[in-house]
Amino acid sequence: MISSPFLLGGPRARRLLPFVGARFARALLVLCGAIFMPFISASAAETTPIKIGHYGSLTGKDAAFGVATGKGVQLAIAEINAKGGVLGRPLEYLVEDIQSKQGESATAVKKLISRDKVAVVIGANASANSLEAGPICQNFKVPMMAISSTNPKVTEIGDYIFRICFIDPFQGAVLAKFARESLKAQKVALLTAVNSPYSIGLSDVLRKDFTARGGTIIAEQKYSEGEKDFRAQLTAIRSAKPDVIAVTGFYTEAALICKQARDLGLTVPFIGGDGWEAPQLTELGGKAVEGTYYCTYFSAENAASEVRSYVDRYKARWNQEVPEGVSALGYDAMYLIAAAMTKAGTTEGPKLRDALAATKNFPGVTGSTTIDEKRNSAKAAVMLTIKNGRSTFFESVTP
Secondary structure, eight states: OOOOTTTTTSHHHHHHHHHHHHHHHHHHHHHHHHHHHHHHHHHHHHHHHHHHHEEEEEETTTHHHHHHHHHHHHHHHHHHTTTBBBBTTOEEEEEEEETTOTHHHHHHIIIIIISSSSEEEEOHHHHHHHHHHHHHHHHHTOEEEEOOOOOOOGGGGTEEEEESOOHHHHHHHHHHIIIISSSSEEEEEEEEETOOHHHHHHHHHHHHHHTTTTOOOEEEEOOOOOOOHHHHHHHHHHHHOSSSSESOOHHHHHHHHHHHHHHTTTOOHHHHHGGGGGHHEEEEGGGTTTTTTTEOOOOTTTTOHHHHHHHHHHHHHHTTTOOHHHHHHHHHHHOOOOOOOOHHHHHOHHHHHHHHHOOBBBOOTHHHOOOOOOOOOOOOEEEEEEETTEEEEEEEEEO
């Protein structure tokens, strides 16, 4: 029998076994990984949460908008997850507070996309914030769904930018028609926030449309967001004797303007856009905002069964709080996005973008939504009035 030191059991073989065994084990692991990792990765991907990013003002002067929107989005996510999620995966809600400050939106969205790897971005409310953050989403090819940013320039940023609300030309025309026909106004005074793209755009349309309807813009005054004393502007408006005063900015300044106007003896009606909608309007304005009117997307008093059901679920989730227009828009936006993901069969940016763009007659609590070729959504408008300290349905208006 021939013996060799390299044969199994030989002295050299015994010395080499630990080395060979280690190399063999490593090779086996690599081989197993190559065979099984695709299956492991696919399985993990199927159960990994789909991250939904939201940026908005959760603190600061515009906090009412961001907080209310977030409540609508979170309710929708909870309901969708209870039904099994999207594409067999749960949704995960990630939010960044922009603190009602300019310059924070771009930073927030960069974090959501680069750090958190969100599939889609929801927000913002103010047009200025969406105009700031939109280019980031467009650059990264992550779809963004603006909630109540009504300035037409928002979706002009690029083909990954959408909105769930109507736009300023529509809203401005609604306000002009309401002032002219429902309030029988001949003369309107305008108060515009010069550092707000939303306010500037809304005033522009209201001015043109009201004039086209035979009315006159008898006075125009300007202010900046954050101001607290409007007596000089209101004194000038008082001397012009308008039938209606339109304040096209947001609720904080609108409430203070109404209070100071009443102190100066101005008793004519005030009107505003969806930027007025927040509990703080009545909290800050008190009796001074009684009898004022504003345009929005949704009324919790709507008798439709789907709206009544939504209101009940919202109240149950949020301690009997009544949903506002931006809450309902956030809710609809999340369901619309989930439907688009399902249709696309993926959360990949380009395919999700295409599915969102193809949305037609999507049913929601704010009405039917169709995304047009400019990625805007035409929504029905309602006019609410403040009565006994609360927002009350007044009438539906189409321009």
